Amino acid sequence: MHLYKSIKNFLFDQDYFIDIWGSNVHIFNFIDILTLNDQNVSLQLEKFKLDILGSEFRVLKLTKNEILIQGNIKEMRFTE
């Protein structure tokens, strides 16, 4: 178990991460979903709020602390 925890800590040593590639956004370790529609996704993270603006948003994967969104991303805003 110690080894497993060490590896986990090594791999996920951040509080959160946001990956963007192509038309996909992958956000890990968010706290809450504030808004979710095909043009705007607002997520509350630990220290800030993330707004993703665009069109034709689609949720490909959704768990309690992880979301994968696909769509035309125009803007991303980070507000405290």
Place this chain on the structure above:
Amino acid sequence: MNYFWISINQKEQDRFLLKCYKQNIVIYESVTSSKRCLFKIAAADYPKVSKMYFAKVRVEDATGTPKIKKFLKKYFFFIISSLLGLFLFFFLTHIIVKVEVIHSNKDIRDLLTTALAEKGIKKNTWKKSFSELEQIKKEILNQYPDRLEWLEIETQGMNYYVRVEERKLKEEEQKMERCHLVATKDGILKKLIYSKGEALLKTNDYVKKGDIIVTGILKKDEETKEVLCASGKAYAEVWYKATIKVPKKRMESKETGKIRWNILLKNNSYNDFLFRSRLENYQTETKSLFKIFNTEVFFAKQKEVVNTIIEKNEAELLDEATTKMQEKIKLTLQEDEEILNQKILSQNETDDYLEVQFFVAVLEQIGKQQEFTLDSDLDTHSPNLSE
């Protein structure tokens, strides 16, 4: 893990996703079509989803156990009938409904039927494996070494056919103390092989039925020295007259090329085609398909033929008659006997037949041991031949 693919209206997806997030329902995959959104969720989460009354949730597909359940429900009758069919097939191919012992002797049949039943080979039982049958055969042969010579258990469909050879202990040769080797037929002596006794005739001597060829009385200077049982073989040229009748015409069949297929059913009391044949004259080739309940089913190929009657020429007729005569004579001959020559004595002809009379010379063993009795004195004996 078991999953469901559910679909909801596209308009409801935002609310649905938020609700899923709030209720800790994991969306593993999603696909969007023109009007509906498909989501892959855990089967365990489905009850939560089904309670979301704002969305019309439809199960589109499933993976794992739910899929198997759905498949079983859909193809229930097909699966059940297939399984029943397989079971029936297994049952029919592994059960024995008849055990038939093939032998002319009723005692042997009864003996073997009982012995087989003791070993578990009886009707309405499961078939035995090859090794088990071999073992049973061995055990039965060991059980009756003086009655059974050979045994074979043949499996044909749902039946066992047991072929058996009865052991015939050779009757002890009757021991005779005093005997001559006597001719059983008239002929010319061609070969004489003897181990005991004294030859009274030599090769090329004419011999008549009942003549002593080898005597059991050994003499020296007209005095009887020893009396024994003469033994040996005497081969002589003997003659026969054989009459053979051969038909002057023969039927020749020629195929027209027309072929019809049919099914032939065959059992002990029935042997007929399933469909009526449309051909007038035909020859049939059959190929066995399967056997069920004592009835064998054949695939039959009927070839139409045209029969023409052909008149045989004289040479052909004589050849046929000679061959027939030789076959007939050979049936009566032993291995060491043979036809020496043959001649045609006469020919009688009718409209349909040719009758040929043959004269045949055969090399045949004509010596037979025959016991004799002596009068009171050895010196003044007179052999008393008795048939």
